[in-house]
Amino acid sequence: MKEKELRRSMSVFPIGTVMKLTDLTARQIRYYEEQDLIHTERNEGNRRMYSLNDIDVLLEIKDYLTDGLNMAGIKRIYEMQEKEKLSFQNSTHQLTDHDVRRILYDEIVSQSGMIGKSKDSFQSGGPRL
DNA sequence: GTTCTCACA
């Protein structure tokens, strides 16, 4: 049933709708697009149009951000997924998107996952870079 | 009224 995938990939929402659905600012949404985290289409008026898929990705990004990941970490997750599609295409292991995502998430969080903590201990009057 | 691009505090 590829029908749904097609529909999910149809860019039909203006940025205003996406803002409400994701609680992100227009600035952030456009920035993530610039970072190649999502790929929007433009309509006749040069307006960005977003698909349900884009919204899903944006929602994920927001979760990653909440857990202290930075743009670099998030980009890795999505770069890795593309890489995985190209190189494991012919079925040595069959990890699902979800599996790949969870594995990378765990790795990255455990490496740079203490951002929030160090932030707290350095917050007031702490040393500046 | 909404969104776009670009620039700057």
Place this chain on the structure above:
DNA sequence: TGTGAGAA
């Protein structure tokens, strides 16, 4: 990332 200017 936020915000404002000027245009579409």
